[in-house]
Amino acid sequence: MTAVAKPMYQQLKDLIIGRISSGDLRPADRVPSENELVEAMNVSRMTANRALRELTDEGYVRRIAGRGTFVSDFRAGSHVLEVQNIADEIKQRGRTHTCEVLRQSLQHARGEVAKALHVEQGSDVFHLMLVHYENGSPIQLEDRHVVADFAPDCLLQDFSAVTPSAYLTAISPLQEAEQVVRATQPNAAVQQQLKMADGEPGLVVMRRTWSHGRPVTFARLHHPGSRYELAGHYTPPGTPKSTTADVVELEKLQQ
Amino acid sequence: MTAVAKPMYQQLKDLIIGRISSGDLRPADRVPSENELVEAMNVSRMTANRALRELTDEGYVRRIAGRGTFVSDFRAGSHVLEVQNIADEIKQRGRTHTCEVLRQSLQHARGEVAKALHVEQGSDVFHLMLVHYENGSPIQLEDRHVVADFAPDCLLQDFSAVTPSAYLTAISPLQEAEQVVRATQPNAAVQQQLKMADGEPGLVVMRRTWSHGRPVTFARLHHPGSRYELAGHYTPPGTPKSTTADVVELEKLQQ
DNA sequence: TCCGTCAAGTTGTATATACAGGCTAGACCA
């Protein structure tokens, strides 16, 4: 089974995706222009154009006529799972987000966590537990485990300033995610942290995120059922895209 | 605000999508080849190629070198919202699905329903209510409203044989969807239909689906929290696609 | 100083052309 050579436009795409994944190119960075790719890679401009155009369709980059091609931040992507970060969600509603760190420690993975993260029982993982507040009311209890070697300086971070989600996606862009939503009767500890009434149902989102082909973090996000709902929106590919709003967003990034 | 002319490749795409939406082209039908489009539309082959290639990426058609371009069946679409149909979900788990129709009537839209469906208060809508069973246990109470003129023969359907979701997507492919997930304390009626224990939380999915630019159906899907969870999986676009299996599937369609 | 113009670079689209490779039907030969 000898692998045939990939077509040139795909090689270009892989090259650029590689530079983004490795962190060489970061969100809002400028990607080589079509003409630069023509010279550097010895291809025709149409081939470079196809590579960059497909990367645009796939959400990796944004292109602005007259200016250039820029790496897009992966969190945006009008997708059901786009809400990766409770802080952004709260700010989007015009409310204030605060956060309290309850635990930030190195632990040995056990049971469900080890299985979810595909690591041996007893392997090193970081354990984070924090409560997110919206206008002072607790809205999410985040119980997260992170594979240790993925984020070695995890214990040094101040997660009351930058949420774990933002910290992790800054290390490496989200590549794959899986989530399960469940309604629960919260246990006493959760109920107390989220200031929930007796008998109030809880909404739990269990989310596992992959990077470079392996799961790197597993989070249990508990919410009070009476004050939280999970919204998603689905637009099939190929529908016309907004441009103005996106550009404005990009402007802010570059200031 | 005069609309500028759409680019030619987009006009070609719109033309073909239109023929698919209208039923002129049906799944597995042959789409005009690049050369046929060149002659008929007076464009270059590269432009026709771009139109058909993008329709391939967007899942409208499948292309087989040497044979032609064929309309694909829309149901496939590995997406978080792909599970539109509880019956398929249950069968996929290897369980048996049964269904009981509680209500199938023409009503006047009021309040939340009229607002969700963008119709006037008092407009005609169909109201469906059914319970879905997995191996005999109630797993979903489906409370659905459908815009009347979208599915005029709605009252004639036997929804214990074909679920409303399957019936509606057969009329017109899903074009846009929006859902909100919420944990609730179910009211007595829901609790009774789903045979839920006292104090057991419920998981409610409220889903609104668009077709041809307008909302056509709004469903409240109640589930028992102890027996149901909502799973989603996200893979970013641009990951390599399977080809062999698809072709085999297509072969079967054409026999 | 301020404003308009212009040049250069960038993306977006469209065309003509070329070659490679998959598929099929029908011609052709044994």
Added chain:
DNA sequence: TGGTCTAGCCTGTATATACAACTTGACGGA
């Protein structure tokens, strides 16, 4: 009759070229 082979159509990719529209910055004149 049966098998083989080829011509013709199809998609897939790649190049060279052209023009349009947009953005930015530099330059020059009022």
